[in-house]
Amino acid sequence: MDHVDRAGIEDAARRIAGHVRRTPVHVVGAGDPWLAAGGCLKLELLQHTGTFKPRGAFNRILATKERGELDPAVGIVVASGGNAGMANAYAAASVGVPATVFVPTTSSPTKLRRLHEYGATVEMRGTEYAEAYDAAMEHVAATGAVYCHAYDQPEIVAGAGTLGLELLEQLAEIRQEVDTVMVAVGGGGLMSGVATALEGFAHVVGVEPTRAPTFHDALAAGEPVDVAVSGVAADSLGARRLGSIAWEVARRTQASSVLVDDEAILVARRQVWDRYRLALEAGAAAPVAALVSGAYRPADGERVAVVLCGANTDPSDLA
Numbered sequence: 099m100d101h102v103d104r105a106g107i108e109d110a111a112r113r114i115a116g117h118v119r120r121t122p123v124h125v126v127g128a129g130d131p132w133l134a135a136g137g138c139l140k141l142e143l144l145q146h147t148g149t150f151k152p153r154g155a156f157n158r159i160l161a162t163k164e165r166g167e168l169d170p171a172v173g174i175v176v177a178s179g180g181n182a183g184m185a186n187a188y189a190a191a192s193v194g195v196p197a198t199v200f201v202p203t204t205s206s207p208t209k210l211r212r213l214h215e216y217g218a219t220v221e222m223r224g225t226e227y228a229e230a231y232d233a234a235m236e237h238v239a240a241t242g243a244v245y246c247h248a249y250d251q252p253e254i255v256a257g258a259g260t261l262g263l264e265l266l267e268q269l270a271e272i273r274q275e276v277d278t279v280m281v282a283v284g285g286g287g288l289m290s291g292v293a294t295a296l297e298g299f300a301h302v303v304g305v306e307p308t309r310a311p312t313f314h315d316a317l318a319a320g321e322p323v324d325v326a327v328s329g330v331a332a333d334s335l336g337a338r339r340l341g342s343i344a345w346e347v348a349r350r351t352q353a354s355s356v357l358v359d360d361e362a363i364l365v366a367r368r369q370v371w372d373r374y375r376l377a378l379e380a381g382a383a384a385p386v387a388a389l390v391s392g393a394y395r396p397a398d399g400e401r402v403a404v405v406l407c408g409a410n411t412d413p414s415d416l417a
Contacts, residue, residue: 102252102343107259107295113164114156114257117192119145121261123268123403124374131369132389136274136401139374140265143382143409147216149334150261150288150407151185155246157257159189162244170195175243177227177234179205179213180333181410182248187218198237200230206333209410227336249287250341258288262295265403276300278396280385281405283313283355285337286344288407293351300403302353303394305384307331307363312340313348314355321345330360334381334408358384362391370406371416382408 124139126132133139146152162168172195176186179201190197197218201210202225213220223233238245247254262279269276279296283289283304293302304313309329316322322340340348347353358366366387367378378386385404388394396402 100252102255102259102290102294102347104294104297106252106256107263107291110153110157110253110256111260111263113160114153114260117156117160117189118152120264121145123265125272125274131373132386133402133404134396134400138269138274138276138403140261140403140405141376142261142405142407143376143378147181147184147188148409149181149185150258151181152189153260154254154257154287154291155182155185155189156192158246158251158253159186159193159195159244161253163193168195168244169242172241172243173197174246175200175234175237176246176248177201177231178248179230180209181408182246183218184209184212184216184410186246187213187216191217198243200234200237202226202230208412227338249285249337250343252343255287255291255294255343257291259291259295261288261405262292266296266299275401276403277401278303279403279405280305280388280394282306282335282381282384282407284310284335284381285339285341286313286348287341288405289313289353290341290344290347292405293347293353297351302351303356303388304348304353305356305358305388305394307335307384308357308359310335310337311357312337313344314357316340316345317355330363331381331384334379334410335384356388356394358387358391358393362387362393366390368416376406377409377411377413377416378406379408379411382406
């Protein structure tokens with residue numbers, strides 16, 4: 099399937115139940131510096147491997163296993179030296195199949211160490227993601243391994259969308275409502291999954307760095323386009339082009355884009371630490387940065403949920 103809908107996300111939720119954590123929702127108190135009464139934080143940084151990515155990884159791997167496409171001797175392959183690589187390595191190990199992860203030579207030593215800890219075979223190719231991706235595709239052709247895309251496969255997006263269903267369920271349990279959900283955007287997998295899950299319930303705002311504006315530039319051009327990527331959040335929001343699924347969903351659901359600069363991201367990351375003692379990676383601080391900097395100003399009475407989606411960071415500069 100090339101399309102993601104709510105039914106697919108509900109299927110994903112059933113499939114990955116018991117494999118991923120139901121991450122908490124924190125309703126903000128009086129005097130919160132960013133959100134008015136009725137706002138909340140979705141603490142997805144507490145997910146396995148420190149990001150939302152295992153939701154899609156488990157859905158992709160388990161779905162291919164159900165269809166008989168997953169060779170248990172060959173397993174899966176992914177091109178990513180970051181969060182997607184770790185999530186898929188973790189999910190593959192949990193399911194009991196091997197994982198091969200192709201990474202550029204510029205990948206973080208810390209993340210490479212964690213890939214090995216999750217039992218992945220790590221192959222280094224080139225200096226950019228595109229070269230690692232090409233090598234992964236060659237591996238798929240040669241071995242028949244199941245490819246798990248970092249953000250632009252229906253099962254990956256549907257898995258990410260389970261976060262949106264979960265948020266709605268949790269808010270209903272505490273009799274809270276939401277008008278707007280703010281998420282970080284790189285390739286758009288999280289945004290498109292959550293926007294699909296929340297279609298008809300809440301508006302999604304995608305927040306991205308000014309130095310990696312995949313969604314913003316796609317809206318300006320009328321289609322996904324390549325962008326130059328740099329800045330403090332490039333390790334997690336460094337996709338060079340918005341995914342095709344994200345583009346289709348964004349147009350259908352009227353998701354909107356907000357840009358934040360590196361300084362605002364770093365200030366927001368520090369404020370989250372100071373107030374909540376939560377160590378966010380830079381990319382995950384982007385939605386908070388939009389509120390702190392005033393790049394996004396909620397209307398009076400607007401109930402906003404902010405997804406804090408990743409914790410894979412060096413916290414030494416937060417002490």
